Amino acid sequence: xxxGASNIWPWLLLMPALILFSLFVLFPTIGNVYFSLTDYxxxxxxxxFVGLENYKxxxxxxxxxxxxxxxxxxxxxxxxxxxxxxxxxxxAVLVNQKLKLxxxxxxxxxxxxxxxILVVGLIWTLVFDPFSGPVSQLLNHFKINSAxxxxxxxALALVIFVQVWAHMGYSMVLYLAGLQSIPKELYEAAYxxxxxxxxxxxxxxxxxxxxxxxxxxxxxxxxTLGTFDxxxxxxxGGPNESxxxxxxxxxxxxxxxxxxxxxxxxLAMVQFVIIFCVVFIAQFYxxxxxxxx
Amino acid sequence: xxxFLSKSLLPNAVLLAVALxxxxxxxxxxxxxxxSNAEFLANPISIVKKPQWSNFIEAWTSAEMSIYFFNSFxxxxxVAAGVCIVATLAAYPIARKHVKGSNFLYMLFLxxxxxxxxxxxxxxxxxYLNLMNTYHGFILMKIGxxxxxxxxxxxxxxxxxxxxxxxAAAIDGCGYLRYVLTILLPLMKPAIMTVGMLSAIGTWNDFxxxxxxxxxxxxxxxxxxxxxxxGEYTVNWPILASGILIIAAPLLIxxxxxxxxxVSGITAGSIKG
Numbered sequence: 202x203x204x205g206a207s208n209i210w211p212w213l214l215l216m217p218a219l220i221l222f223s224l225f226v227l228f229p230t231i232g233n234v235y236f237s238l239t240d241y242x243x244x245x246x247x248x249x250f251v252g253l254e255n256y257k258x259x260x261x262x263x264x265x266x267x268x269x270x271x272x273x274x275x276x277x278x279x280x281x282x283x284x285x286x287x288x289x290x291x292x293a294v295l296v297n298q299k300l301k302l303x304x305x306x307x308x309x310x311x312x313x314x315x316x317x318i319l320v321v322g323l324i325w326t327l328v329f330d331p332f333s334g335p336v337s338q339l340l341n342h343f344k345i346n347s348a349x350x351x352x353x354x355x356a357l358a359l360v361i362f363v364q365v366w367a368h369m370g371y372s373m374v375l376y377l378a379g380l381q382s383i384p385k386e387l388y389e390a391a392y393x394x395x396x397x398x399x400x401x402x403x404x405x406x407x408x409x410x411x412x413x414x415x416x417x418x419x420x421x422x423x424x425t426l427g428t429f430d431x432x433x434x435x436x437x438g439g440p441n442e443s444x445x446x447x448x449x450x451x452x453x454x455x456x457x458x459x460x461x462x463x464x465x466x467x468l469a470m471v472q473f474v475i476i477f478c479v480v481f482i483a484q485f486y487x488x489x490x491x492x493x494x
Numbered sequence: 495x496x497x498f499l500s501k502s503l504l505p506n507a508v509l510l511a512v513a514l515x516x517x518x519x520x521x522x523x524x525x526x527x528x529x530s531n532a533e534f535l536a537n538p539i540s541i542v543k544k545p546q547w548s549n550f551i552e553a554w555t556s557a558e559m560s561i562y563f564f565n566s567f568x569x570x571x572x573v574a575a576g577v578c579i580v581a582t583l584a585a586y587p588i589a590r591k592h593v594k595g596s597n598f599l600y601m602l603f604l605x606x607x608x609x610x611x612x613x614x615x616x617x618x619x620x621x622y623l624n625l626m627n628t629y630h631g632f633i634l635m636k637i638g639x640x641x642x643x644x645x646x647x648x649x650x651x652x653x654x655x656x657x658x659x660x661x662a663a664a665i666d667g668c669g670y671l672r673y674v675l676t677i678l679l680p681l682m683k684p685a686i687m688t689v690g691m692l693s694a695i696g697t698w699n700d701f702x703x704x705x706x707x708x709x710x711x712x713x714x715x716x717x718x719x720x721x722x723x724x725g726e727y728t729v730n731w732p733i734l735a736s737g738i739l740i741i742a743a744p745l746l747i748x749x750x751x752x753x754x755x756x757v758s759g760i761t762a763g764s765i766k767g
Contacts, residue, residue, distance in 0.1 A: 210670035211587035215599070218584030218641055224619060225638030226606045232615030241614070245621050292512065295505045306509045308753060309516045315749045315756070317699025319717045320742050323724070327526065327731060328519045333538035335522060366515070378761040427610055430702055434721075455613060466614045473610055480608075 237467035248463070255467035267468070269442060270450040271475065273357065277446055278425040278479070280361050281368075286417055289369045290410070293376035294402065307377075311370035321367045322434025326350070329359060350436050353443035360435055360444050367431070368424075372417050379413030380406070408490075415487040419480055426476045447472050527735035534732050546732070553736035561712060562719035563740075566698060569633060569715055574694040576637040578686050581644035586674050588645065589652035590660065600649060606642040613706070620707055627709045635707065636700075640693045651685040652678070687755045691748070695756070698745060716741050 237255055241248040259267050296307050313321050328334050329349040340347055350356050383406065391401045429448035432438060438445040438453060451472065454465040526534060528545040553559065584603075588596045616635070617626075625631025655678070663673045679686070701717035708714050714722075720737050749756065 208592070208670065211592035214583040214671065214674065215587055215593065217580045218603075218645065219599075221580065221634060221638035222603065222606070222641050224623075225616065225635045226611070226642070227602075228619055229612040229614075229616040230606070230609045231612075232618070233612035236612070236614050236618065241618070243617075243621075245618060292509070295509050298502070298505055300502055300506060300509070302506070302509070306513055308749075309513045311757070312516060312520070312746075312749070315695060315745050316742050317695070317701075317717070317745070319699065319701040319721060320738055323720075323734070323738050324519050324523050327735065328522060330538075330731070333534065333731065335518075335539045338539050374757055374761060423608065423610075433702070452613075455617070462614045462617070466612065469610065469612060469614070476610065 233466050233469050233473070236463050237470045239463040239466075240461045241463040241466075242461040251463070255461070255464045256471075258464060259467055259471060266442070266445075266450065267447075267471075270445050270447040271471075273443070273445055274426055274428075274447040274475075276357065277361060277364075277428065278422060281364050281425045282418060282421045284361070285365045285369050285372055285421060286414065288365065289372035289417070290376055290414075292369065292373045293380055294406070296373070297377060297380045307370075307373075310373055313367040314371050318367070318430045319434060321363065322431055325359075325363045325366075326435060348440075351440055353439075353441040356436055356440060356444050360432060363435060364425070364428070364431055368421075372421070375417055376410065376413055379410050383409045411487070411490050415484065418483050418487055422479050422483055423476060426479060427472065447475070523735045523738055526731055527739050529732050531730055531732050538731075549732050549736040550740065553733045553740060556733065557719060557723040557737055558711075559716065559719065559737070559740060562714060562716040565713060566715040566717070568629065569636070570694050570697045572633045573636040573640065573697040574690045576633060577640040577644050577693045578690050580637060581641055581648050581689065582679060582682065582686070583674060584641070585645050585648035585652055586678060589649045590657070600645070603642050603645040607646075611639070617706065626707060627713060629713065632703070632707055632713075636693075636697055636703065640696065643692065644689045647685055647689055648682065651682055655681055684755070684758075687752070688758055691752055691755045695745065695748070 238250055238252060239248050240251045240254070292310060296303050296310075300306070316324075329336055331337050331348050331351055334349070337347065337349060347355070350359055387405050387409070388401055391397070391405050396404060427448045428446055429452045432444050432446060432449045433452065436444045438449045447468070451465050451468045454468065455462055522539070525542050526538070527549055528542040528547075529549075530544075530546045533543065584599075587593050588600050588603075591597075593599070620626045620631060620635065623631070625634065659677070660673065663677055668677065698715075699717065700715075701721055704715050704718040705721070708718070711719075711722075720734075720741060723737060724734060
């Protein structure tokens, strides 16, 4: 029996979701294309079509700023993706062992994901405070003076550290799920063949975890290439634009006066193309290494 | 015993070090929150000598947190409840393929997980529909944004509920909507807990959307209230730290009791294959 086929009820039930989804997700995603071709500046009744003007501006007048933002975004994305993956795989393998405190470790490492970006950002603003934070106190002990987040040479590295600190628990949980789906017999077989420790990790665990690595890498790339919230709290893009990622650049453009929001839309399109390309490349290489069992 | 010790020594040492790196910054916030400003300025990293519980009261009153707390609760409750109900209603016809193109609809909801949200068009539509700076506008927008993951998790869950149940209910004369609300919904409790927790945490913690879509101070939730407060009182870290703890407390309590649902939601939400 197919009770729904000739009935109006299924559509009625779908309606609220379809309306909300179209208005607040679908339209904004597609609408970016349109707004990037206008001089929309916040006044919904008065804006004009300007063709590719916004894109021209991004690649001529604002070339330095945009290119700097793209460069920082790529550094941020690649470093975070590599570090976070490597660390969280190791952590997942470690907490997957039968240790007395396993669940304590797991919860502690995962905790920042519950606290949210604002709280995490404020915690580290305090810890990295150049006057009264513990880090600068510690450095003073060794006669090192540093403005930490205020120093354009190391601000990006510190932001990357906070990003990994805040999100590695999330990837760890995903890897843990992957590890627990690997059949134990495979390890026994490997053990009989003389592989244990590092060898069984390298030849059994890693290959079978590859599909999880793909998922993690793609999630991280999408996340980091668009990042601006953590930067908004920690540095606001400064000092000297040294932490100005593309996401942050777009965000500031939306709210800075004089600059049209249409221009921000054009930058968001550029961002979309970059995300699409990077995800495509990463997916291609990562999927090729996946093994079935 | 000796072998056991040496085998678990290294993992324990590494994990303990990591746990300390996680905990020390959080404990430092607690430490600072309990100090008087004078003690903090004189000795910012020593362990607090005389806990100043009044810092919490001062943070609560000087940042006008009672309004923000109320707003945070309203947003969190209605967004989480809204996402669960709207997504359940949509997931049932999709999971049972009761409409033409249900596969397409499913993919449409899923695709949003990979597409970046356009802030500018979203601002436009919020203004166009007069939803800027209103409770209902903000809640509706957040529900819309949370649907993708929810529909994905619910559809998978409903596919695991036997179809025979639908048929038995139909024979007994149970209507379509009544079936979903009175029979299906209670069965979906684990999935609803998971999705509800995820959207509640997301809404409670969100500070970008309130910053963008809510202008009046009276409408803002805790997060953006605290962010504004930070701008006014950069110098007084003990009060700010107390404010941070006030925001984090409900989350930590929820995490301790409902960890299972949160973790299962994260795993389910990301393994979309």
